[in-house]
Amino acid sequence: MFLSTTQTMKQIRSQIEKNRSGFVTLKAENDEDMWHAYNLVTVGDEVRSIAVRKIIVETNSATGSKDSHWVKLNLTIEVKKVSYSGVEIPSSSTETNDNNGGLSIASQPTPSSSSGGASLHLSGQISKQNEHVKMGAFHTLDLEPEREFTIIKGPDGWDSINLQRLADATDASKSAEVGAILVDDNGRATICLIGTHTTLIKQRIEVPLSKNKKPGQSSDKTLDKFFKQIYDSLIKHFNFSLLRMVIIASPGNTKDAVFESIFSQAVKSNNKSIMTSRSKFQRIYTPTIHIQSLNQILSTPEILNQLKDTKYSKEIQALNKFQKMLDEDPHRALYGELHVDRAAERAAIGTLLISDSLFRNPDPEKRKKFIKLTESVQQFGGEVLVFSSMHSTGTRLNELTGVASILTYPLDMELIDQEENEP
Numbered sequence: 001m002f003l004s005t006t007q008t009m010k011q012i013r014s015q016i017e018k019n020r021s022g023f024v025t026l027k028a029e030n031d032e033d034m035w036h037a038y039n040l041v042t043v044g045d046e047v048r049s050i051a052v053r054k055i056i057v058e059t060n061s062a063t064g065s066k067d068s069h070w071v072k073l074n075l076t077i078e079v080k081k082v083s084y085s086g087v088e089i090p091s092s093s094t095e096t097n098d099n100n101g102g103l104s105i106a107s108q109p110t111p112s113s114s115s116g117g118a119s120l121h122l123s124g125q126i127s128k129q130n131e132h133v134k135m136g137a138f139h140t141l142d143l144e145p146e147r148e149f150t151i152i153k154g155p156d157g158w159d160s161i162n163l164q165r166l167a168d169a170t171d172a173s174k175s176a177e178v179g180a181i182l183v184d185d186n187g188r189a190t191i192c193l194i195g196t197h198t199t200l201i202k203q204r205i206e207v208p209l210s211k212n213k214k215p216g217q218s219s220d221k222t223l224d225k226f227f228k229q230i231y232d233s234l235i236k237h238f239n240f241s242l243l244r245m246v247i248i249a250s251p252g253n254t255k256d257a258v259f260e261s262i263f264s265q266a267v268k269s270n271n272k273s274i275m276t277s278r279s280k281f282q283r284i285y286t287p288t289i290h291i292q293s294l295n296q297i298l299s300t301p302e303i304l305n306q307l308k309d310t311k312y313s314k315e316i317q318a319l320n321k322f323q324k325m326l327d328e329d330p331h332r333a334l335y336g337e338l339h340v341d342r343a344a345e346r347a348a349i350g351t352l353l354i355s356d357s358l359f360r361n362p363d364p365e366k367r368k369k370f371i372k373l374t375e376s377v378q379q380f381g382g383e384v385l386v387f388s389s390m391h392s393t394g395t396r397l398n399e400l401t402g403v404a405s406i407l408t409y410p411l412d413m414e415l416i417d418q419e420e421n422e423p
Contacts, residue, residue, distance in 0.1 A: 009033040009169040012148060020158045024166065025150040028143070031118035032195040035390055036169035037143060037151075038084040038120055039356055040162060044364075046152035047122050048076040049141050055132050076128035076152075077139055083121040119144045161359050161371050161386070168196070178307070179238045179246040180297070182289035185209075185254045187226050190289060191233045196311050198390040199294065202237040205229045227261040234262065240277040245306055249286040249297050259283055282306075295392035315393040318351055318385050322406050331410035335400045339413050344373055347380040348407045355402035357389045370403075382408075 009026055016022035028034050041047060053075075056068045120143040125136050133139065143149050153162075180192040187209040193200045207226040238246070248255040259281060266274040284300060286293045297303065299316050307313040325333035334343050343349050358370045374384045387394040397404065 008172045009036060011166070011170045016158050019155045021153060021155045022158060023150050023152040024158075025148060026169075027148045028145045030145055031200055032198045033145060033169060034084070034118040034120055034143070035198050035388075036165060037149070038082065039165055039360065040151055040169075041079060041082055041120070041122060042153075042157070042360075042364075042367075043079055043082065043362060044154070045079050045157065046076055046127055047079055047124075047141060047143075047149060048074065048128070048152070049143060049149040050147065051075045051139065051141055053133065053139070071132060073130060073132055075126060075130060075133065075139060075141065077122065077124035077141055078127040079122050079124045081123040083123070085119055085121065159368075159371050160375060164386075177239075177243050178298075179234070179243050180294060181230065181234075181246070181248045181258065182286070182291070182293070183230070183248065183250045183254050183258055184289050185250070185252055187222070188289065189226070189230050189233075189258075190291065191230070191237060192291070192294070193237060194294070194298075194312065194391075197388040199291070199392065200390075201291065203233045205233065227258065228265070230258060231262055231265045234274070235271070240273040240280070243277070243280060244310075245303070246277070246281045247284055247297060247303070248281065249284045249293070250289065251285070251287055255283040255285075292392055292395070295396065312391060312393070315353075315385055315387055315391065318353055318406070319387075319393050319396060322351075322353060322404055325406055329410065331412055332407040333404070334407065334411065334413065335404035337401065337403055340403050340405045341373065342413070342416060343405050343407055343411055344376050346411065348409055348411055349377045349380075349382045349405045350408040351383045351385065351406040352377045353385050353387060353397055353404045353406075355387050355389055355394055355397050357394075357398060358402050359386075373403075377405075 009028055012025040012027055014022070014024040016024070026033075026037065028037055050072060051074075052070050052072050054068055055071045056066050122141045122143065123138070124141075125138055126133050127135070129135060141149075158166075177196075178194040180194060181189060182192065183189040187205075187207040189205040190201060191203040191205070193202055205226070207222055207229060209222045209226065210220050234246075240246075248258050250258070262274065262281075263278065265271075282303060284297050284303065286297050295316065298307070298312065299320060304313055304316065322333050322335075326335075334340055340349070340352070344352075352374065354370065354374065359367055361367045361370070374386075377384055387397045389395065389398060
């Protein structure tokens with residue numbers, strides 16, 4: 001069963017003071033919301049949520065016999081470790097979380113959510129009194145879609161980046177969703193859902209095709225099976241009434257065969273949601289079906305034109321502009337923390353490209369430094385684009401150190417270095 005990212009995070013209640021301390025109670029609806037939560041929770045925050053814990057009770061003091069049962073508790077912990085799991089991050093180079101170390105007590109397993117299973121695991125010590133759990137005891141809270149949780153931050157905790165993330169997470173007008181089918185003529189397909197902040201691989205399909213039968217030729221049983229699995233995956237994972245576009249991309253003519261098969265099966269099963277969405281489908285050539293090829297696919301003019309008002313489209317265009325500037329006018333395209341900082345000091349940044357991974361830095365001073373950078377650029381009229389590391393654009397930016405800038409006027413860094421090093 002699908003659950004669209006167009007259904008945004010619910011903000012149940014909140015109280016944020018002038019010193020930027022306070023709490024926000026949220027309810028995630030889907031995998032993308034869990035990504036927002038991952039970016040909102042910082043080590044040192046307090047988080048409160050429902051947990052199920054095994055309680056051991058002495059039933060006979062004379063014999064020492066004991067009984068155990070599961071109890072649903074509302075627990076508050078001070079977060080020591082944050083781990084995000086449940087979806088495949090589309091890059092071999094994205095960050096990983098160290099899940100070792102520290103004593104944790106796992107909650108009772110619960111059925112996976114219908115949204116795809118993304119979850120946030122927060123490990124820490126109990127920070128609010130509870131009759132069943134001692135203060136300071138270690139516990140792991142497992143946050144999932146459809147489960148309320150409260151994030152409590154101290155002074156300056158709800159900074160400008162967190163407040164913007166919160167606004168984006170709860171604003172349905174900023175949601176955008178594209179379905180993508182990457183398919184080749186060897187019986188392999190990847191079904192993806194591209195949201196405003198995440199690219200989720202919903203399913204990988206692999207069906208060995210008969211050697212003498214390939215898509216575009218006369219059908220056979222293995223080919224029919226392949227097409228049927230693609231069709232079933234679309235029904236399971238895509239909400240066609242909310243999708244803005246469905247992309248079918250392949251190296252050859254397979255995309256056309258898949259397209260025809262989808263609508264042939266939709267007619268046979270009288271699936272009106274697919275039949276009325278024919279205009280949303282786009283067939284695009286791609287030399288490879290690796291997930292990284294989505295960036296090139298989404299950069300094609302016909303796709304960009306239809307997604308021109310989305311965050312993802314703006315990121316693609318900004319990154320392409322930066323790359324072009326780096327090739328043609330390198331003094332107006334800088335990357336790396338040191339050079340970008342120097343450009344910001346001279347109010348020279350027209351567009352700042354920065355990865356959300358930099359705001360997850362475990363060193364609070366480093367995080368504050370990057371927040372100060374974004375606020376400085378905005379103060380002088382520059383544009384700030386925070387790239388999601390769950391998109392291929394964010395992966396490309398992370399390969400460029402995670403921060404880059406397009407300048408309003410050229411700066412020769414070698415000359416600046418010489419001037420600053422002069423006695």
